[in-house]
Amino acid sequence: MIIYENIRLALSGLAANKMRALLTMLGIIIGIASVIAIMTVGNSMTTSVSDSMASMGANNITVGLQQKADEEESTEEGLQFGGPPRRETAEDEDGFTVEMLENYCETYRDSIQAISASEDVGSGQIVEGSLYANVSVTGTSLGYFVANSIDILTGRFFREREFDDGVRVALISDLAVDNIFGGDKETAVGSQVQVNVGDKYYSFTVVGIYEYDQSASGFSSSSTKDTTTQMYIPLKTAKELTHTENYLQFTVVTTTGVDADTFTETTENFFSPYYRNNRKFEPSAFSMSSMVEEMTSMLGTITLAISVIAGIALLVGGIGVMNIMLVSITERTKEIGTRKALGAPNSSIRLQFIVESIVICLIGGIIGIVLGVALGMGLANLLGTSASPSVQSIVLSLTFSMVIGLFFGYYPANKAAKMNPIEALRYE
């Protein structure tokens, strides 16, 4: 009951002194708002990163080449973030030979479910009169479709014979079908398309249409008309087009139950001997699951670091609250004396000022949370990820602001409680 009265009293006190109340709360508001904003952005980024990585297959191990010694840049073709492929100087002769892969498959037959190799032919356009669709032509092995979840809407996957013989068949996206065939998938399957890649025209037969996964493509923003989608062709066909024999990169799909992290190391160790004499490159393998872990822990560290800074802001805010509380009890010395004369025990006076301090901090905290969530969602939208304010951080912030109120309110409140009533009454 006394608590309720004290809360009411504190609120009316704040209402009577709005400017001061706002300035007092400002430190808390800024502190809490930044904590919440950072946590919201951090959370949504972690979620989106791990989601997109998981969709690529957490059990997959990607094996590529990495430059030896001083240069750290890898020769991987930038598949992990959907950014533009980086052209490095790894030549075909540096790549993994078919022989190596066969050996590898043979050695670890029990651990490997499939090997997915791909060959990037290049970007181009499917052209049909005045209609076009931007595509990135990628040669794929049979294992590619095991490693990557691709849904066929109409038609079929490549046949084994088509992989073996290098037949000119293609899988195109539903988006490309929209652009070329006006969305008519039935007509599209079986028809011949002209593809322009690097000044050359090639003719392919469409055998299937897969569903374009917008979310996996990351930060694409242009209209669907110009969106570049993958056009899959058999690996051997692609090798013929690029006049190469070896593989600069491939993905291993491990059988369930195999620890991806350990197998990553095993894989790297397997290929290392082949590259002992290569002056420029060495094999490098990494698993998606370790990537996800790494990214999550990195984001976690960044979030923590910024949260610590925000925590310092909160500390400063708390000191501000203490300062104002000290000013406030000095101003209200006579009131404190009067209350004591009217029979308020020290504990009541202490409670009154602690409640006041907690109320200030809680209101500041609530305003901070609202601002922080708004800010966090705005930032997350700007980054193209979906924002998810965490209930946990909101509860934590509320608790934390209450603790700040209690901690920084206790000293002034205690000072007020211990005032000598006679001196307090005499205070002008």
Add this chain to the structure above:
Amino acid sequence: MERKKVIQLEDIYKRFYIGTPNELQVLNGISLTVGEGEFVAIVGQSGSGKSTLMNIIGALDRPTEGSYYLDQVDMNAAKDTELSRIRNRKIGFVFQTYNLISKTNAIKNVEMPMLYAGMARKKRLERAKELLTLVGMEERMHHLPEELSGGQKQRVAIARAMANDPAIILADEPTGALDSGTGRMVMDIFHRLHKEQGKTIVLITHSPELAEETERLITIKDGNITGERSGRDRQ
């Protein structure tokens, strides 16, 4: 008729700065008994020790020596929290400067001692309204202190002093900040409370005229009671 003794002061000494070269003895063995229903004035010049005496009577301070019983309770034996409780239940303070809590309306001010006494909200409100009506402030119950005149503020303060039906009302220069007209009105309220409700009132003042109105007039000088006689209010 033997009256019940409300205030019993015996051989009260009060010294300040004890043990230092400028040790100061303010009260030199004061003995005073006030019976129930008395209206007593304590008169003295400033520096006479009357404020110190008031603080001791009001349980805000303890005597250095001597015993004090308030309503049969030994105040020397009471701990600080008990003194708070005694101030709350047995003493009603009226100050020269009103001492209403600002930003809190009249009714909430009157409710305050009852709040500390742990009275239920509804009962508090009822009693506060009753008391404000008693002092003629029923029209301004929801006004803030800064919206009230001096006389009105003092009437609210008197209502507040009455809140827990105390054994004594301790009024320290209650008309000191008022003009003679409103001062008169405030004094009339004290007289009414005394006559109609049988309240024990201790009035501390430096004004001999006001003191004359009471039943009993005690003069204090240099920490000693130098004179005691009946006032014209003596029944």
